Amino acid sequence: MSAGAISWLLAQTLWVGGLWLLQFLVLPALAKLGLAPLLLEEIDALLGSLLIGLAACCALLQIVVLVRIERLASLWRDLRGQLLLTVLLIAGGYLLVRQWWPDAQRWLLFSYLVLAFCGLLLVLQPVPVRRA
Template identity: 45%
Template sequence: MSKSNTSDAIFRAPAIEAILWQLSQVFWVGGLWVFHVGLVPALRIIGLAPLLVDDLAAQIDRWLIGVAAVGVLTQLVVLARVAGVSAWWRVFSGQILLVGLAACFGYYLLHYGISVDERWQMFCFVVLGISGLVLVAQSVPVRARKPHL
């Protein structure tokens, strides 16, 4: 039996790495899916002009990809701090983060560098969204704590 209830493992505060991981994941994965699954269809249902909705979606997509890139980079830094840089290609969540980062760079490269059809940009967006959903299903990387005696 412990001296106080606050020293039990149940009541320990989560590590800063876990908090950063989940917070960045909420912003970039949640933002991508809420916007395209919730807001854009709702704008179409209420009867806004289709060209207006498409233009709005195209403008906000660029910002969402930027937020996603910052979130992915934050999660890569957290993963490197917890498990080392080699975890980027050794751990499944690191591999998924690298896929997401490649999708972000691919989107911007296709949009600003190579002018191609919007379907390839949407492909990068879908890859980023699916990698975010797969990443949500993974466990949060945390540093192993030393037991208190």
């Protein structure tokens, strides 16, 4: 495997796995332990924002790998490029809404879930490899 393919897989594992792990495993487990709801909200807000930032950075790295291997046109012609651009837009929107309109909890949850499902669709796509 090339360095680009390894970087692609590592970045994808970090952000997609992190999003799914937090939302569907860690937070429900903490709730089951009986932590105070306000504490759970604070943990969700802090870790959620950190993971969204990580997702944006990792998606940016994946875009760099995709453009290096398959050229710039792959960003809008290839499903992987389209998903990565969607991830960047949704992540940016999430962070802006979190900063300027923090009471929009449903929008933040919707954005988070859209990111998680974009990541899931991205996992199902093949890893970009340089053709000989």
